[in-house]
Amino acid sequence: MKAVAMPTVSRVAVCGGTHGNELAGVYLVRERLKRRADGTEPVSVVTVMSNPRAVQLCVRYVETDLNRCFTRATLSAPVSETSPYEMIRSQELNALLGPKGSAQAVDLLCDLHNTTANTGLCLITYSDCDWICLHICKHLQARTNTSCAGKAMHKSMEIGPQPHSVVRSVIFSAMQEGVQLMMDWICQFNSGGFSTTNPCRNLFAVCVFMNIDYPRDSETHVITAAVHPNLQDRDFCLLHPGDPMFLSFSGETLRYKGKEALYPFFINEGAYYEKGIALSLARKRRVEIPSVRSETLR
Template sequence: DISLQNVERLPRLSRVAVCGGTHGNELSGVYLVRELLKVKKKKKKEEEDEDGGAMSVLLVLSNPRAMQQCLRYIDTDLNRCFTHACLIGPTLDKTPYEMRRARELNAMLGPKGSAGAMDLICDLHNTTANMGLSLITYSDHDWICMHIFRHLQARTHGLDRGGGSHLKSAQYDLKWVGPVGPQPHGVVRSNIYTTMKSGVQYMLDWVHFFNSGVIFDGGFMDVFTVVKHIDYPRDGETHNITAAIHPQLQDRDFCLLRPGDPLFQTFSGETLRYTGSEPLYPFFINESAYYEKGIALCLARKRPYKMSQIFKKYA
């Protein structure tokens, strides 16, 4: 009889969703979900048949219209449409396409917060930043996500740069997000695709382990917690950017940025330095999709995260 006094007992993960194409020009997730759908069709069996009915995997192409046109979005960013306000509003003729699609996805995968909602949602993304395989969650008390992240970290070299998870505010989300890069939007690179494919398989393996009754030990894992975003320098009148990421910072995601280090290089050649009061870790450096959002890079603190032991509740 195993003693489980200090172990978090969590429900079985019966319903898992893997989503690609939330942004229609981030092609690794699009092609991976298409490939998984093809494999599933060839098998002519649902994933739960292999696990005694313990787990079903729903494969979703999130933004089909944007995918068809190889655009990030049609009307508005789908990945910002999962707020409570967006999901409960009335659907009118003038309602943006992605807002209507978010409500369809909420009905398919949720409704959000309901007893029938998916137990785990993995949303696949690409980034033009040099971030390797990185994992983003929206709570530092989600033991399932954190243990999955540590499992991937131990098995995937692409996580070396990310070093764990990036804990962000829950202003938008599916359940957790895996951005992989660098990859230009609108193209697919085989090495990035393969890294994402391996990450998804390791995630599904972990769920199988958990559902089978494996006890996962506690311990520590490094995480990066977002502190702030920095915009490009801009002209006061035109609002056009006046500088680019400095060459010494470009592609150095998750490398410590210290006060006084080069941050931007103006188009006239001047170096602008980081004036923050503490060393922080930059990521999403020069992400192309963030120009419209006024984000040149994100800055995070790195900290050790104490993991709790977890175990599946008995059925």
């Protein structure tokens, strides 16, 4: 497979605090903001505290989930003083880092998140043909215990388990390492370090198939079961038909009724109770990605 020439990645955004109680990203951004650019970095990095009001209150969001406010409809909607804070903030961020989809937008945006689920270091990218993001996933997979989930050069870095409103040093360090490895890859790519690399045919990725809600009472819609102990903390471990999935509060084991084995992740994520999601199920796939080189190199 012929190497694909791509533009250098010269403008990068590192964002934390999109959810104000996911503290590894919050503290990593604070540490980065203490530094002063000396003009010698080969990459221009913008470091942003995405939702400062939520960070100040140590809550996920103030009025609405900022992570759901970056649709084109929301970004183009008129706002006023009575508009939800996160809606206003999303348009401020779009002006700072975008506009979304324009030639003026940053080349790569890395959004830092924590999860209460046992995902380890998980990279979420939103395209299966975004070669830069997928090569970064490959780079991190080779050097850390990293999972890659795919659904624009935008990537979320999810690391867990970490309770909300708590920072754990091991999670902070893993996030810090992940960001540094990403920067290392970008610098090497920009300098021509990958101009002769082989294509990758063995990138492990999972693609979201469906979300599963908790069992609920048919009348009150109150949750009637918790994630089964055999499933809890087994993110990205294969779930087979008939395996225990939930344990009802009356003691009954409820089993996975699907017809194919799938990979669960974001198992029992604390922030997803309000969204009616107990876990997500995904299919595993091998992604073949071409080698890449900076198009400035001849």
